[in-house]
C-alpha cells in the first residue's frame with residue numbers, strides 16, 4: 554500500500570472531550586465507574602427499560618450541547634488547512650464538527666441524531682432535543698438514540714480501516730484502546746507512518762506509537778503547530 558504523506562488520520566476517544574467538561578468512561582469518575590452500561594447502552598437494556606435509556610442519553614445530549622470544543626479539537630480542525638485530515642472518533646458528541654473538522658467518521662454514532670427502530674434505520678437530526686417514549690420515526694417506529702450500543706455492529710468500521718491504511722501520520726488521542734473493534738484500528742496504520750498516542754495513561758502503548766503522556770490540550774496544539782510548520 555502506497556503511503557500518503559499529506560494524509561493525517563486521527564483516532565479520538567472521550568479523553569479529547571474531557572477538557573470540554575464531558576465525562577470519560579473508565580477514568581476515576583468515568584460514566585461506567587458509576588453506571589451499568591448493560592442497563593443503559595445495550596439492546597437488552599433498551600428492551601427492558603427504554604425510558605431509562607432515553608433519559609440517560611437525553612442527559613448526555615443536553616450536556617454535550619452545552620459543551621464547547623477545546624484547544625485540541627480546534628487544533629485538529631486547523632490541520633485541514635495544509636493536510637488531508639480524517640477524524641475517526643469513538644465519541645458521540647459533535648465537538649470535532651463544531652471546531653471545524655469536516656471529515657469525521659463516528660464509529661459509535663451521534664448524540665445529536667435519533668433513528669427509528671425498524672431495519673430501515675431512518676435517522677433524524679434532533680440537536681439537543683430529548684427523545685421521549687411515543688416520539689415516532691416517520692416509519693411509525695419508536696425513536697431511539699442513533700448510538701451503537703454494546704453488542705451492535707460498528708457499521709463504519711470498514712470505512713475507518715480503509716482510511717487508516719495509507720495515512721502518512723496517525724494520531725490517537727484520548728482513548729484507552731480497550732473497546733473493540735475500534736481499538737484494533739491502531740493495527741491498520743502503515744508501518745512507515747508516523748504514529749503517536751496521547752493519553753493520561755495507557756495500559757499498553759501500541760507497537761510503533763510514540764506515547765505523548767498528558768492532556769490533549771497540552772500535546773495536540775503543539776503537535777499541530779509542528780506539523781503545519783513542516784509544510785511550506
Ligand code: APR
Pocket residue numbers: 565566567568569571572577578579580583643644661726727728729730731732751752753754755767768769770
Ligand atoms: N487528555 C487526553 N487524554 C485523556 C484526558 C485528557 N484530558 N482525560 C482522559 N484521557 C484518556 C485516559 O487516559 C484514557 O486513556 O482518555 C482515555 C479515556 O478512556 P475511556 O474512558 O475508556 O474512553 P474511550 O476509550 O473513549 O471509550 C471507548 O467505550 O463505552 C464505550 O462507546 C464508548 O466510545 C466509548 C468506548
